[in-house]
Amino acid sequence: MLLAKSMESFHGLEEAKKYDHTVLGVKQELIIQHEWSPGSCFFLPHGAHIYNKLMDLIRNQYWNRGYQEVITPNVFNMDLWAQAKSNKEDMFVLQIDKQEFGLKPMNCPGHCLVFKHKVRSYRELPIRFADFGVLHSNEASGALSGLTHARRFQKDDAHIFCRESQIKDEVKKALNFIDDVYQIFGFTYELKLSTRPAKCLVDIEKWEMAENALREALDEFGKPWQVNKDDGAFYGPKIDIGVYDSLNRKFQCGTLQLDFLLPNRFKLEFSTEDEAKIERPVMIHRSILGSVESMFAILLEHYKGKWPFWLSPRQAIVCPVSEKSHAYAMQVRDQIHLAGYQVDAITTDMKIQKKAQEAQLAQYNYILVVGEEEANTGQVSVQVRDKADHSVMSINNLLEHFREEVAAFH
Numbered sequence: 348m349l350l351a352k353s354m355e356s357f358h359g360l361e362e363a364k365k366y367d368h369t370v371l372g373v374k375q376e377l378i379i380q381h382e383w384s385p386g387s388c389f390f391l392p393h394g395a396h397i398y399n400k401l402m403d404l405i406r407n408q409y410w411n412r413g414y415q416e417v418i419t420p421n422v423f424n425m426d427l428w429a430q431a432k433s434n435k436e437d438m439f440v441l442q443i444d445k446q447e448f449g450l451k452p453m454n455c456p457g458h459c460l461v462f463k464h465k466v467r468s469y470r471e472l473p474i475r476f477a478d479f480g481v482l483h484s485n486e487a488s489g490a491l492s493g494l495t496h497a498r499r500f501q502k503d504d505a506h507i508f509c510r511e512s513q514i515k516d517e518v519k520k521a522l523n524f525i526d527d528v529y530q531i532f533g534f535t536y537e538l539k540l541s542t543r544p545a546k547c548l549v550d551i552e553k554w555e556m557a558e559n560a561l562r563e564a565l566d567e568f569g570k571p572w573q574v575n576k577d578d579g580a581f582y583g584p585k586i587d588i589g590v591y592d593s594l595n596r597k598f599q600c601g602t603l604q605l606d607f608l609l610p611n612r613f614k615l616e617f618s619t620e621d622e623a624k625i626e627r628p629v630m631i632h633r634s635i636l637g638s639v640e641s642m643f644a645i646l647l648e649h650y651k652g653k654w655p656f657w658l659s660p661r662q663a664i665v666c667p668v669s670e671k672s673h674a675y676a677m678q679v680r681d682q683i684h685l686a687g688y689q690v691d692a693i694t695t696d697m698k699i700q701k702k703a704q705e706a707q708l709a710q711y712n713y714i715l716v717v718g719e720e721e722a723n724t725g726q727v728s729v730q731v732r733d734k735a736d737h738s739v740m741s742i743n744n745l746l747e748h749f750r751e752e753v754a755a756f757h
């Protein structure tokens with residue numbers, strides 16, 4: 348049994364090594380790194396395509412879910428970080444006009460300033476600010492590792508400012524959002540509620556009210572959940588979302604964290620129904636992908652380099668049977684490109700078998716073979732990745748099929 352188990356974990360390790368994102372990412376020409384910017388990755392055109400698709404996936408949801416996107420500065424006077432009590436050691440610090448400024452490692456304090464720039468009323472709440480801003484964390488060189496421990500990253504970050512009575516609903520909505528996105532990726536996940544730690548700066552009644560709201564939200568959400576005893580942050584309870592990938596490895600990607608302290612530190616308030624009374628909002632830190640860089644790495648390994656069609660940087664490739672069909676191949680490529688898909692064509696002097704083999708190795712989702720017959724009839728011979736059979740289709744039918752395939756994921 349033990350032997351079987353250790354063999355299994357050895358196999359798992361070998362599998363994981365084979366699909367290591369730092370190797371596969373370079374092989375697929377998605378990312379590179381350079382010694383002149385350690386910890387900050389370059390995304391090549393195909394990598395940037397995936398990165399943007401991931402952000403689009405989240406951004407496209409924001410309208411219907413009531414999020415408003417904001418754009419906030421990268422560089423802040425250290426006074427802001429002092430007020431937020433952020434750790435200076437985690438930050439890149441710059442001298443500007445004899446004053447110290449820090450590159451933001453998080454969006455939270457900036458969003459407090461956005462909340463505070465005008466008088467707020469209870470009628471506006473909940474306010475959900477989303478931000479894809481670039482973040483920097485001053486990680487030690489020794490801690491850097493590919494995209495998972497990077498110095499430069501972006502998050503699908505959001506901060507929800509709400510009343511205490513709105514916590515349950517907001518958390519439930521966030522859980523539904525997380526569930527919708529993780530289902531698209533084919534992740535399974537587990538939920539844990541972290542309760543009050545020994546060292547805590549939130550008074551007990553407030554904490555219990557919030558924890559109960561999270562418990563009710565989890566119950567109404569309806570998926571199984573567990574308690575992670577005493578593991579809450581000193582500024583509020585949280586729900587940990589542990590994601591399992593196709594290699595059964597566990598990752599922490601998203602965040603669902605209540606915060607009572609930052610609204611205190613920034614003296615945030617809103618007017619209530621009773622004009623003489625003001626209240627302090629609760630802040631919920633929320634992300635689903637987490638760092639887009641990390642999610643990129645997790646997905647590359649999770650899919651083992653075989654990107655699903657909607658996310659794929661290589662959706663189709665046109666392979667002409669011989670030089671006689673080059674012109675038609677380019678025409679097909681252009682038509683698919685103009686319809687908005689990632690498509691290439693091989694027009695080098697290679698045998699068709701070799702072209703198809705190269706296309707398969709590059710993990711194109713669709714290989715489109717065109718010869719004289721296809722050119723005469725305005726069709727393509729379609730081979731789907733990892734499937735042996737071919738079918739002949741008109742370009743219009745193929746584009747319709749592409750549209751359906753993308754729509755199935757959104």
Ligand SMILES: [Zn+2]
Nearest residue numbers: 453454455632
């Ligand atoms: Zn935050």
